[in-house]
Amino acid sequence: MTLLDGKKTSEAIQQEIAAEVAEIKANGGKVPHLAAILVGNDGGSVTYVNNKVLACEKVGFGSTLVRYEDDVTEEELLNKIQELNESKEVDGFIVQLPLPKHINTQKVLEAVDPKKDVDGFHPANVGRMVAGLSSFLPATPYGILQLIERYNIETNGKHCVVIGRSNIVGSPMSILMAKAAYPGNATVTLCHRNTIDLAYYTRQADIIIAAVGIPGLITADMVKEGAVVIDVGTTRVPDATRKSGYRLRGDVDFDNVAPKCSYITPVPGGVGPLTIAMLLKNTLRAARNEVYA
Numbered sequence: 534m535t536l537l538d539g540k541k542t543s544e545a546i547q548q549e550i551a552a553e554v555a556e557i558k559a560n561g562g563k564v565p566h567l568a569a570i571l572v573g574n575d576g577g578s579v580t581y582v583n584n585k586v587l588a589c590e591k592v593g594f595g596s597t598l599v600r601y602e603d604d605v606t607e608e609e610l611l612n613k614i615q616e617l618n619e620s621k622e623v624d625g626f627i628v629q630l631p632l633p634k635h636i637n638t639q640k641v642l643e644a645v646d647p648k649k650d651v652d653g654f655h656p657a658n659v660g661r662m663v664a665g666l667s668s669f670l671p672a673t674p675y676g677i678l679q680l681i682e683r684y685n686i687e688t689n690g691k692h693c694v695v696i697g698r699s700n701i702v703g704s705p706m707s708i709l710m711a712k713a714a715y716p717g718n719a720t721v722t723l724c725h726r727n728t729i730d731l732a733y734y735t736r737q738a739d740i741i742i743a744a745v746g747i748p749g750l751i752t753a754d755m756v757k758e759g760a761v762v763i764d765v766g767t768t769r770v771p772d773a774t775r776k777s778g779y780r781l782r783g784d785v786d787f788d789n790v791a792p793k794c795s796y797i798t799p800v801p802g803g804v805g806p807l808t809i810a811m812l813l814k815n816t817l818r819a820a821r822n823e824v825y826a
């Protein structure tokens with residue numbers, strides 16, 4: 534069993550990005566700049582956004598964090614998005630999800646200029662991805678592709694079972710793994726909450742990608758010997774022995790599943806860190822105008 538070390542892979546990617554930033558600086562060019570909009574004080578969201586901002590500093594990007602209280606109006610958010618769309622300084626930006634209930638998330642995501650949509654959530658980028666055109670790939674699926682590629686994991690003709698159909702992970706992942714490309718060329722099954730007998734599918738899987746947010750959903754009896762298991766879940770569960778009061782748990786029962794696997798991602802230290810690295814990569818691509826050239 535080989536651990537897919539997301540931390541190490543993420544650091545390698547961030548070093549590559551830092552080297553490119555140094556080159557941009559040496560040539561007197563503009564340093565890439567990422568902005569993030571964060572609404573509310575939820576501990577998880579605050580941590581993730583802070584990690585993104587810290588990662589920007591580490592690779593030499595500029596960064597801006599725009600914070601609002603939970604009672605921000607949709608209009609205020611849309612005005613800020615307009616300002617960021619027009620900003621000469623900001624190359625790409627994200628609106629951290631989830632947003633409060635009184636805000637129409639789809640309307641907000643559609644207000645982002647697709648050229649600055651480094652989360653890849655705008656329908657224009659989703660459509661371009663599906664059509665096989667150059668687009669911003671959502672950071673988590675993009676990170677999973679990087680892990681597969683950098684560990685030289687075979688995907689051609691393999692049966693890949695994706696669990697979870699979210700717009701940000703499961704759905705795009707299923708599309709990307711079926712594409713005529715590497716990583717890709719897999720036979721893909723997309724399972725979700727309406728799937729009858731999930732284990733029937735997972736037991737046939739060469740590659741399992743679990744992205745549902747149910748801790749420990751995937752147990753050892755559901756996994757074929759030698760399978761590749763990628764765990765996207767990062768659910769906070771109470772843990773009195775930790776200073777923070779919680780710990781992160783994945784969708785996979787790691788201790789019992791890992792011995793059966795050829796490759797497996799840990800949680801934390803698996804897919805999560807890649808999400809940050811690929812957000813930076815997308816920001817670099819935005820700054821270079823690579824996607825909509």
Ligand SMILES: Nc1nc(=O)c2c([nH]1)NC[C@@H]1CN(c3ccc(C(=O)N[C@@H](CCC(=O)O)C(=O)O)cc3)C=[N+]21
Pocket residue numbers: 580581584627628629630631652672767781800801802803804805806808809
């Ligand atoms: N507009 C938007 N874009 C996102 O990309 C986005 C979002 N909203 N909303 C929430 C989810 C979740 N997400 C994670 C990012 C990093 C880790 C990550 O780095 N996790 C570390 C642990 C971090 C910790 O200690 O909490 C790990 O797994 O090792 C996890 C989850 C991005 N998301």
